Amino acid sequence: MFEFRVTHVDGSARRGVLTTPHGEVHTPVFMPVGTAGSVKGVTPNQLAATGTEMILANTYHLQLRPGPEAVRDLGGLHRFMGWDGPILTDSGGYQVFSMAPISRITDEGVEFRSHIDGATVQLTPAGATRIQNLLGADVVMAFDECPPLPGARPALETAVERTLRWAAECRAAHQRSDQALFGIVQGGLEVPLRQRCAAALQALGFDGYAVGGLSVGETHEQMVEVLGPTIAALPADQPRYLMGVGMPRDILAAVCLGVDMFDCVLPTRNGRNGFAFTAAGPLKMRNERHKLDEAPLEPGCDCETCARFSRGYIRHLFNAGEMLGPTLTSIHNLRFYQRFMARIRELIAQGQWARMVAEFPILALGEADERGAGDGE
Amino acid sequence: MFEFRVTHVDGSARRGVLTTPHGEVHTPVFMPVGTAGSVKGVTPNQLAATGTEMILANTYHLQLRPGPEAVRDLGGLHRFMGWDGPILTDSGGYQVFSMAPISRITDEGVEFRSHIDGATVQLTPAGATRIQNLLGADVVMAFDECPPLPGARPALETAVERTLRWAAECRAAHQRSDQALFGIVQGGLEVPLRQRCAAALQALGFDGYAVGGLSVGETHEQMVEVLGPTIAALPADQPRYLMGVGMPRDILAAVCLGVDMFDCVLPTRNGRNGFAFTAAGPLKMRNERHKLDEAPLEPGCDCETCARFSRGYIRHLFNAGEMLGPTLTSIHNLRFYQRFMARIRELIAQGQWARMVAEFPILALGEADERGAGDGE
Numbered sequence: 001m002f003e004f005r006v007t008h009v010d011g012s013a014r015r016g017v018l019t020t021p022h023g024e025v026h027t028p029v030f031m032p033v034g035t036a037g038s039v040k041g042v043t044p045n046q047l048a049a050t051g052t053e054m055i056l057a058n059t060y061h062l063q064l065r066p067g068p069e070a071v072r073d074l075g076g077l078h079r080f081m082g083w084d085g086p087i088l089t090d091s092g093g094y095q096v097f098s099m100a101p102i103s104r105i106t107d108e109g110v111e112f113r114s115h116i117d118g119a120t121v122q123l124t125p126a127g128a129t130r131i132q133n134l135l136g137a138d139v140v141m142a143f144d145e146c147p148p149l150p151g152a153r154p155a156l157e158t159a160v161e162r163t164l165r166w167a168a169e170c171r172a173a174h175q176r177s178d179q180a181l182f183g184i185v186q187g188g189l190e191v192p193l194r195q196r197c198a199a200a201l202q203a204l205g206f207d208g209y210a211v212g213g214l215s216v217g218e219t220h221e222q223m224v225e226v227l228g229p230t231i232a233a234l235p236a237d238q239p240r241y242l243m244g245v246g247m248p249r250d251i252l253a254a255v256c257l258g259v260d261m262f263d264c265v266l267p268t269r270n271g272r273n274g275f276a277f278t279a280a281g282p283l284k285m286r287n288e289r290h291k292l293d294e295a296p297l298e299p300g301c302d303c304e305t306c307a308r309f310s311r312g313y314i315r316h317l318f319n320a321g322e323m324l325g326p327t328l329t330s331i332h333n334l335r336f337y338q339r340f341m342a343r344i345r346e347l348i349a350q351g352q353w354a355r356m357v358a359e360f361p362i363l364a365l366g367e368a369d370e371r372g373a374g375d376g377e
Numbered sequence: 378m379f380e381f382r383v384t385h386v387d388g389s390a391r392r393g394v395l396t397t398p399h400g401e402v403h404t405p406v407f408m409p410v411g412t413a414g415s416v417k418g419v420t421p422n423q424l425a426a427t428g429t430e431m432i433l434a435n436t437y438h439l440q441l442r443p444g445p446e447a448v449r450d451l452g453g454l455h456r457f458m459g460w461d462g463p464i465l466t467d468s469g470g471y472q473v474f475s476m477a478p479i480s481r482i483t484d485e486g487v488e489f490r491s492h493i494d495g496a497t498v499q500l501t502p503a504g505a506t507r508i509q510n511l512l513g514a515d516v517v518m519a520f521d522e523c524p525p526l527p528g529a530r531p532a533l534e535t536a537v538e539r540t541l542r543w544a545a546e547c548r549a550a551h552q553r554s555d556q557a558l559f560g561i562v563q564g565g566l567e568v569p570l571r572q573r574c575a576a577a578l579q580a581l582g583f584d585g586y587a588v589g590g591l592s593v594g595e596t597h598e599q600m601v602e603v604l605g606p607t608i609a610a611l612p613a614d615q616p617r618y619l620m621g622v623g624m625p626r627d628i629l630a631a632v633c634l635g636v637d638m639f640d641c642v643l644p645t646r647n648g649r650n651g652f653a654f655t656a657a658g659p660l661k662m663r664n665e666r667h668k669l670d671e672a673p674l675e676p677g678c679d680c681e682t683c684a685r686f687s688r689g690y691i692r693h694l695f696n697a698g699e700m701l702g703p704t705l706t707s708i709h710n711l712r713f714y715q716r717f718m719a720r721i722r723e724l725i726a727q728g729q730w731a732r733m734v735a736e737f738p739i740l741a742l743g744e745a746d747e748r749g750a751g752d753g754e
Contacts, residue, residue, distance in 0.1 A: 310456075322415045327418075
């Protein structure tokens with residue numbers, strides 16, 4: 001029911017096919033994020049039309065609202081969201097540690113206050129697994145402790161020990177054979193700690209392995225430095241997932257190191273904020289200079305937005321506060337990411353993925369330019 | 378280029394085909410409102426899938442933002458909005474008189490303050506016509522004075538005199554033969570005044586005739602009472618358009634009196650507010666009672682929303698503040714209106730449109746129930 005097959009290799013980069021109960025996924029894959037059971041601003045039809053094969057939903061948000069039993073009663077996450085393709089749920093670990101006012105962390109789990117109504121909520125490894133069993137995604141994640149960076153070695157070690165103990169508890173609690181369970185490697189920027197965590201998780205045995213606790217404020221170079229040896233410490237025949245990443249150049253670097261799966265809110269969050277991705281670099285769509293521009297967001301793009309709408313119109317939509325502005329820009333950004341991934345997969349197959357930088361000049365931009373600071377606004 | 382053909386008659390009700398430079402429209406037609414160049418929350422593809430053939434856009438809003446020259450420079454309203462079908466623009470009269478702080482009304486026109494930036498703006502008959510020529514809709518409207526109801530007879534008479542003088546000025550200013558120009562009948566609830574206005578407009582000669590200044594707070598019965606003799610005073614071989622109407626029972630009553638065209642913000646405005654139209658009556662989607670409901674918004678509805686999503690999911694979307702809630706509910710409401718109009722057209726053709734009330738129990742609800750007060754929220 002769950003299978004991963006590497007079909008092409010170029011250096012450490014690889015192309016593959018992940019088979020799930022809800023269909024095949026071509027890797028390296030980018031998963032848009034449907035935080036609360038909706039990839040914000042787009043319908044499942046529009047999402048599928050961007051080339052999206054698999055999406056992510058957040059256990060933390062769905063646990064609090066509408067609750068995992070409600071999702072189950074409404075037919076499980078696929079039926080609930082109207083998305084028939086593969087879905088991955090995270091474990092809630094990252095959100096609990098980054099969003100919620102935490103009242104208590106013990107070896108048993110975490111107690112936090114809901115960001116919605118302030119209620120006290122417990123999340124344990126067994127609980128997070130039970131919730132994900134109720135939600136019914138194709139891939140579920142072990143509950144981990146995700147410490148902030150930079151982290152002192154003792155705090156990172158404690159987090160790794162807890163993450164490993166919790167991983168074993170998740171393994172034991174996991175009830176559904178139709179859901180793959182992935183372990184999560186923690187260890188901050190400490191390579192030996194990452195490697196130890198990776199080895200210990202493999203001793204437990206998971207269907208795939210994720211790298212957590214990156215893309216939390218470290219530089220691109222720091223991320224690459226720790227990611228290389230971490231990925232190398234994971235089995236070659238199972239999927240490797242870099243959580244929460246990211247910008248195009250982070251993704252390309254991670255693909256080169258052998259990562260197969262990615263998720264990030266950037267295409268939709270930036271889309272809602274009027275920030276359009278293009279191969280040449282970002283566009284800020286509220287900018288006056290787009291007012292009379294008849295060009296599409298990205299000439300040559302085959303998305304629904306670029307096929308029909310001008311920059312001038314999209315700029316007007318943001319200016320007038322029309323919902324369609326975020327929707328159209330999110331559709332384009334999602335398609336941009338999926339075209340980016342498709343080209344990565346093609347070039348791996350041809351052993352030529354280094355051509356990416358020439359085709360996507362955005363990869364060569366500095367971080368400030370990448371985020372649109374150069375757009376004169 | 379512009380033609381109206383009545384194909385079936387049943388009492389005063391009639392079915393017909395309106396031919397425009399951007400295609401045919403089957404009447405009686407309901408036009409969704411794209412105030413600022415976007416039918417809020419839905420893409421043109423989604424809009425077309427609801428069965429929508431023709432839409433309305435507001436001169437007032439587009440004049441202020443992005444400005445008529447910008448729309449023209451971006452290829453005209455059809456290209457700007459990405460809508461290839463017929464479009465009608467109102468003249469701005471209604472908005473100026475209902476939304477803007479007016480500083481001065483003279484026989485030459487109106488001076489008002491922009492609701493966006495407070496700037497002083499002039500709108501004259503020739504100006505409103507010029508703006509609509511620049512926007513490029515298939516049907517454009519004469520600039521009228523739309524007085525509030527209830528109105529004293531002298532104020533209504535003054536408004537009718539101005540509306541007639543302005544109609545002549547619009548007629549003279551109109552530059553494009555590919556755009557039909559409609560006159561607007563005013564006169565408040567005073568039937569003789571309405572009839573006099575209708576006759577005088579016909580003496581000027583327009584491509585179609587609209588009834589303005591209704592659906593502004595009068596009861597359903599008052600509207601019907603004044604509408605009947607007003608419509609009877611208009612030519613049978615030209616389209617008749619009741620502006621800003623409305624609720625399903627207002628539309629049905631007006632069709633029975635011989636109206637061919639309607640526009641209203643209700644399907645999208647109510648959709649954004651979580652209010653779903655069904656034949657049986659309204660649903661308030663934020664209501665707790667929908668939480669675990671697996672049924673679609675309206676069983677038997679063939680819209681994209683009902684094909685895929687449950688009431689429980691849509692209730693969750695509104696509860697979580699997800700954009701998709703307004704979008705999905707607007708899509709359903711638009712399809713509800715278009716199915717309602719399609720059934721009206723079918724039943725006119727069969728001489729049986731009185732069956733509408735049995736098929737749409739919402740038509741028999743009181744005004745409070747119609748607006749959802751009975752939904753227990």
